[in-house]
Amino acid sequence: xxxxxxxxxxxxxxxxxxxxxxxxxxxxxxxxxxxxxxxxxxxxxxxxxxxxxxxxxxxxxxxxxxxxxxxxxxxxxxxxxxxxxxxxxxxxxxxxxxxxxxxxxxxxxxxxxx
Amino acid sequence: xxxxxxxxxxxxxxxxxxxxxxxxxxxxxxxxxxxxxxxxxxxxxxxxxxxxxxxxxxxxxxxxxxxxxxxxxxxxxxxxxxxxxxxxxxxxxxxxxxxxxxxxxxxxxxxxxxxxxxxxxxxxxxxxxxxxxxxxxxxxxxxxxxxxxxxxxxxxxxxxxxxxxxxxxxxxxxxxxxxxxxxxxxxxxxxxxxxxxxxxxxxxxxxxxxxxxxxxxxxxxxxxxxxxxxxxxxxxxxxxxxxxxxxxxxxxxx
Amino acid sequence: xxxxxxxxxxxxxxxxxxxxxxxxxxxxxxxxxxxxxxxxxxxxxxxxxxxxxxxxxxxxxxxxxxxxxxxxxxxxxxxxxxxxxxx
Numbered sequence: 290x291x292x293x294x295x296x297x298x299x300x301x302x303x304x305x306x307x308x309x310x311x312x313x314x315x316x317x318x319x320x321x322x323x324x325x326x327x328x329x330x331x332x333x334x335x336x337x338x339x340x341x342x343x344x345x346x347x348x349x350x351x352x353x354x355x356x357x358x359x360x361x362x363x364x365x366x367x368x369x370x371x372x373x374x375x376x377x378x379x380x381x382x383x384x385x386x387x388x389x390x391x392x393x394x395x396x397x398x399x400x401x402x403x
Numbered sequence: 404x405x406x407x408x409x410x411x412x413x414x415x416x417x418x419x420x421x422x423x424x425x426x427x428x429x430x431x432x433x434x435x436x437x438x439x440x441x442x443x444x445x446x447x448x449x450x451x452x453x454x455x456x457x458x459x460x461x462x463x464x465x466x467x468x469x470x471x472x473x474x475x476x477x478x479x480x481x482x483x484x485x486x487x488x489x490x491x492x493x494x495x496x497x498x499x500x501x502x503x504x505x506x507x508x509x510x511x512x513x514x515x516x517x518x519x520x521x522x523x524x525x526x527x528x529x530x531x532x533x534x535x536x537x538x539x540x541x542x543x544x545x546x547x548x549x550x551x552x553x554x555x556x557x558x559x560x561x562x563x564x565x566x567x568x569x570x571x572x573x574x575x576x577x578x579x580x581x582x583x584x585x586x587x588x589x590x591x592x593x594x595x596x597x598x599x600x601x602x603x604x605x606x607x608x609x610x611x612x613x614x615x616x617x618x619x620x621x622x623x624x625x626x627x628x629x630x631x632x633x634x635x636x637x638x639x640x641x642x643x644x645x646x647x648x649x650x651x652x653x654x655x656x657x
Numbered sequence: 658x659x660x661x662x663x664x665x666x667x668x669x670x671x672x673x674x675x676x677x678x679x680x681x682x683x684x685x686x687x688x689x690x691x692x693x694x695x696x697x698x699x700x701x702x703x704x705x706x707x708x709x710x711x712x713x714x715x716x717x718x719x720x721x722x723x724x725x726x727x728x729x730x731x732x733x734x735x736x737x738x739x740x741x742x743x744x
Contacts, residue, residue, distance in 0.1 A: 290663065291435070295428035297666050301673045302424070303417045308677035310413045311406065316682040316727060320689050323720065324673050327696055330712075331669070332428075334703045337442060340435035344704045345446055348456040348540060348613060356458075357704045358442030359449075363462040365700075366711040367474040370546045370632060373715045373723075374481040377639050380727040381488040384646065387731050388492075396406070459707045534710075542706035550714040557722065636719060643726040652734065 294335035301328035315383040315393045319376055326372050330365045337361035454609040455539040455618035463544065464624040468603040471624075472588055475631060479585050482635040486574075489646045498651050499569070512563030520562030527555040535629035539618040545625040549632025556637050560644060574645075577638030584631025591620050591627065665699045672696075686724040693717040 305325025312318035337358030343350060345359040387393050404412075432438045445466070446458055455461040463471050491497060531552035538544030559568045595604035603620075610617035672692040679685040693716025700709035 290659070291433040292429050292431070293663065293666050294434050295431060296425065297670045299421060299424040299428060300670055303421055304674050304677050307413060307417065311410050314680070314682055316724060316731075317680060317685055320682070320685050320724065321677050323689070323716075324676050324692070327673070327692075327716075330696075330708070331699070334700065334705055334708065335434055336431065337437060338435055338703055339437035339442075342437070342704060344542070344706050345442075345458040346456055346542060346706075347446075347450050347458065352450050353447065356442075356446050358437060358439070359445055359458040359462050360441055360467075362459045362705045362708050363467060364470075365705070365708045366459070366544075366546055367463065367471055369708070369711045369715050370550060371474050371477050371481070373720050374478045374635065374639070376720060377643075377723050378481045378484045378488075380723055381485045381642075384727050384730050385488055387734060388652065393731060457707075459705075542710055544707065547707070547710045547714055550711075550719060554714065554718060557718070639723065643723060643730075647726050647730040647733065 294331060298328045298332040298335065301325065301331065313394050313396070315386065315395060315398075316380065318395065319379045319383065322379070323372065323376050326368075330368065333361040333365050450612050453605060453618055453621070454612045455621050456612050457539050457541065457544075459542075460539045460544050460621055460625070461618070464621045464628075465603075465605050465619075468592070468624070471628070472592070472603070475585060475588060475628060478632065478635055479581065482581065482638055485639055485642055489642045491650050495650050495652050497649050499566075499649060517562045517564070520558050521564070524555050524558050527558060528552060531555065531629075531633070535625055536615070536622065538625040538629075539621045540613065540615070545628025545630075546632055548625075549629040549634075550636055552629065552633035553636030553640065557640060560640070565644065565648060568641075568644075569649075573637050573641040577634045577636075577641060580630050580634025581638060582634075584627045584629070584634060587627035587630065588624060591623050594620070662702060665695075665702050668695055669699050682724065682728055686721040686728070689724070690717050690721040693720065 302325050305321050305323075305328065308321025308324065309318045312321060337360065339355060339357050342355045342357045345356040345362070347354070347356075383393060386398060390398050392398065437443075445462060449458045449461045449466075450456060453461045453465055455465070531548050531554070533548075534543035534551055535545055535548030538548065556568065556573060559565075592603040595606050596602050598604070598606040600606055605619040605621070607619040607623065609619045612618075616622070669692075672688070672695045676685060676688050676692050679688050693712060696716060697709045697713040700706075700712055
């Protein structure tokens with residue numbers, strides 16, 4: 290129990306990579322890649338969690354109340370938005386690849402266009 | 404390499420990698436017990452030093468402001484890449500959607516969707532602006548508020564009014580907003596240099612924590628990032644929509 | 658509190674596995690939207706509301722939208738070519 294989130298993060302990373310490796314469709318592979326990315330957010334936030342702590346926003350609560358780590362929250366929130374934009378870039382690449390090769394299957398993309 | 408062979412090789416590698424990961428990760432301190440000093444130090448001093456109630460916003464835009472600038476430029480580059488990839492190629496034509504309305508196969512959007520979707524556009528824009536400007540006081544900030552603002556443009560498309568959306572030229576607006584946001588962030592950083600401190604130093608008056616105009620440069624940077632993220636996502640949305648609904652290859656059906 | 662956390666972690670692991678095991682990209686976009694929502698709930702349990710807000714807006718709205726638009730374009734192109742693409 291004390292290491293469950295780390296196990297979940299490792300599991301999601303490996304499952305996401307499995308999806309990318311055995312994928313037959315580029316769009317499916319891109320979504321699996323975003324699952325693998327989300328495992329890093331889980332790992333970051335688990336490191337910074339303090340049981341019994343509140344959110345690190347001190348508008349209603351006085352300064353000095355036990356709160357979770359703000360640094361990992363800052364890292365994760367910019368990461369999520371930027372990760373989605375990079376997935377959009379990959380999707381645009383997949384669309385153009387389909388246009389020029391007629392297939393979204395990674396197996397067929399490496400061959401000559403027939 | 405055949406697919407089954409690849410799957411087997413991957414499973415072997417995954418078992419080894421999984422074992423190594425678990426061995427490494429179980430060496431971390433127990434989950435729920437926060438050991439490191441930086442979080443506690445920041446939680447204690449950030450409100451007094453920077454007068455920002457939201458310590459996460461203070462970390463993102465002040466203590467680690469240059470990392471956020473890097474992330475912002477990754478977003479900028481990715482949107483640039485999408486705009487380049489999805490431009491009309493040589494043998495493609497553009498067919499604006501109001502010209503071939505006669506042979507559209509898709510059913511018209513129901514009135515309920517149109518009314519609710521369009522009625523929500525105003526409140527969503529207002530909410531997005533609230534999230535962006537109150538980033539230093541409550542959870543939110545430029546990144547989250549920017550995406551909420553871009554969702555307003557998405558609502559217009561979902562209500563079936565893509566022709567109207569196109570008339571507003573979302574690419575031009577998105578382009579302008581995104582560049583202004585990205586340049587604005589660097590300009591605020593240079594403001595710090597001009598005032599005699601380091602790049603991205605917090606040189607504006609700090610005010611009192613809890614007020615809307617507090618925390619120095621943090622709300623200004625929030626605005627710049629919100630503008631950039633909103634412009635970037637609107638540009639992404641309009642590029643994908645144009646590619647799907649307007650640009651046609653020879654031999655493509657609607 | 659501990660039971661809530663354990664439940665959310667197991668739900669996240671199950672939803673992530675479901676996203677990978679759904680092979681059809683159209684169905685996968687919907688499952689990915691659900692996964693984004695479950696992740697948002699987990700970040701909320703982690704007392705990180707900023708991250709949860711970010712994840713909900715992006716992972717449940719923006720990302721499945723772009724996947725669906727890319728798939729719509731591919732389907733329009735495929736209809737013209739007449740080629741039967743695999744799943």
